[in-house]
Amino acid sequence: MLIPPNRHGRLWTWLDTRVGLAELEKLLKKKEVPVHRHTLWYYLGGMTLFLFMIQVATGILLLLYYRPSAEEAYESIQFLMAEVEFGWLIRSIHAWAANLMIFTLFIHLFSVLLLKAYRPPREVTWLSGIGLLGVALGLGFTGYLLPWNQLAYFATKVGTEITGVVPVVGPFLGRVLRGGDEVTGATLTRFYGIHVAVLPAITTLLLGLHLFLVQRHGMSVPPSVEQAGGPRRTMPFFPNFLLRDLVGWLSALAALAALAAYFPTELGQKADPFAPAPAGIRPEWYFMFMFQTLKLLPSYILGIEGEVVGVISFGLGGLFLLLIPFLDRRTARGEPSHLFTWIGIAIIVYMLILTYLGYTMVPTQ
């Protein structure tokens, strides 16, 4: 990694003739990263990728001890935390990195949105990115249940109930998701399958496409920088940008280690379907703005149930977000598009306020 690629040894030559290292090197050398006042945002995609890699590595390690059944899931994690050396570390890092990953993913998304990086020819990159966001949220939602503790159980119960609100197909979807009418061991097995096989497979495909397109199109330069003209500075991706990336990744790792050591993930009480729901059930923070919106909606809007309106709105909102590259015609033509800048800011402000309310409002209200 630190050896300059021009130092060619015998091994290099041997490998080159068989694998084609020189072409790879050429590819790496060709890639340039524009340098301007918004370059900072380029690091967030890489950061999310790094955190995803950590998820894969720690997830595989957790698989060695985890048992996906209602009878054994909780106990296997208790065993992992108590008896397996560094079990607490692996589990805590997995949990914390998940949160950090979704956080950096959101920032990556909004930076792309506000810097209009979705404009042609990068529409498909945007689509695959939104797909990755959906998959990441799905990973978070399914992973939350796996410890089979009280909080996870009830949060999942509430979360899957919301799917039942979707008109026509809702109840059916809810049943499919839960693997039955209630959240049971069948749900756990299902979520486990989705969490460790289905979603990672989809992620691999989408991520492959996403990275291929980034490589193909190069980094997008924001319109504001383009219009300002001037000599465009660049830096080689390898090694200059990658080394900077590494600094960021290592800092993230240090933060993860500190979080894991000081705030290890708790296990809580084992899920008991017959126990009363514990106080203060709330979803993971990244679902909070949706959860809070549904709570604040009046019970009926224009004769339709408030929850139904809320769920449909979020569905439409997601669709709108997905289709932004095609709706924002002005940006596509290379003209400034203040409307979409303001829409982006409005989304961020909305999410921030609702999340804030979700954590501060008295639960009984």
Added chain:
Amino acid sequence: MRAVGGLGAVAWVALLALLGWPSAAAGQQRVESCVTCHLETGDDRLADPVKRFGEDIHSAKGFGCVACHGGDAKEAGMEAMDPAKGYIGKPDRQQVQTVCGRCHSDARFMKRYNPALRVDQVTEYATSVHGRRLKELGDPKVAICVSCHPAHSIKPPSDPRSTVHPLKVAETCGRCHADAKHMEAYKIPTDQFQKYKESVHWRMMSIKGDLSAPTCNDCHGNHGAAPPGVTWVGNVCGQCHAVQAEFFAKSIHAKVFAQMGAPGCAACHSNHEIKEATDAMLGLGDNAVCAGCHAAGDKGGKAAVEMRALLDSLSGESEKARAILLQAERAGMEVSQAQFDLNGAKDALVKARAAVHAFTVQAVKKEGEPGFAIGAKAYARGVRALDELQFRRKGLAVSLVIILALIVGLVLRIRQLDRRS
């Protein structure tokens, strides 16, 4: 007994003839003439027994009026109540036990209905204060069968509506025993019911729904109701509090209390108003019962203080261990095994508290000792868990230093690269 047997046989014949077996009777709806007339009179005093009898256990088993009152229910008019046909009307107070006993004392007969039911109620009743006063003095106020098992609406004790269901017994006895006017002539206290309601036993029964908790009859007997004698109070309490009773029986207090005429367990715990026993009862403090006889100077007083100190230190130790394990748990350490093991200290504390009834320091020490060991071990596990937490933080520090060094190296390399380009 021969006469009773004869009466029983008469009732039997009447019963078989009139009702057939309950199963057979189910087919043809029988209407006894007693029922028809008693309902028609319009006099509530006459109609009431008939109306209530529907939910009586005897009605459910297929018995009718004639089973107790005699007569012939096939006769439509007043002939049904011909004494020649065995009609006895309302049995008088002396007669009631005979009427009930006709069946309830007959093992062979009762077997057909409830083989598990005892058949010695009448015999027992004869030994009770109630039965003796009835027989010897013809006392018109003592309890007879129907005082507790109301005629025409008798239900088995397992039925929550029954007057003799465990939750209702105290109230049933209290109807007379808490009535100062009723009890005036007997010169015995009438506050037992009120005191019992304050006791830990009633609380367990009424709030926790523990129907095995004792009520009046568990200590006094039911049909043979009598106050436990001073010397055998311990045996009665020992039914459930066996360990304490065993220690007590071998203790010096057993002898001394007997000589003094002090009523065993009740000497310290009282009888009806038994409060939850706490460690505060031991020693010479404000609420300590020992202080009633012992002073700081005498041998017993010293032992009491020493036993109290032992219990206090044992519960303190186990509390300390529990606290540190909780702290470790809150910090995210997994200590469930240690927490489980700590239950052993609680068990030892329970045993040591029971051993207090031997009134020797050695006994308490012997039972409590394993608890100290378990508590110390659990505490050590808690300390170790917190140490492990420190180890984690040291490990974190080391890895952070390494990461920082690597970052510094990378930054130096980046600057070098930038300078070259």
Added chain:
Amino acid sequence: MAEDTLEPEPTRRGFISWFLGTSAGAFLLSVLYPVGRYLIPPPIAESTAGTVTLPIKPDDVKPNTGQIFKFANRPAILIRTPAGELRAFSAVCTHLNCTVQYRPDLAHIWCACHNGHYDLNGKNIAGPPPRPLDTFVVNARGNQIVVSKSA
């Protein structure tokens, strides 16, 4: 390091390379160490709510004795009957949740708190307990005792 001579600051560059290599190596170790330790199976075999492998050898349980063990965070009691059979029950008295014990003198299970008695099938036979103790399945496999919840 043949190239170093071409650089203007050979020692500085060499130092940075050395420093980077060393810290990268240390970093790799600090990652691999916990992962390696994590992969080593712990000495205590895993237990679950459904089954538990006891740290007791079958031969160590003499006839007409009993001992308490942890089963899904609750106490349970393993007894060997005078006839030599191994049995296991929940050790939580059904009366007020005290922990029961085996009484060799009575040859059955007994709760000290309120003199509750259970026979060798866990059935409540005397005293306040309202219900029998929960029964578990015991299997002695070679040198191990495995207790599991009855299906």
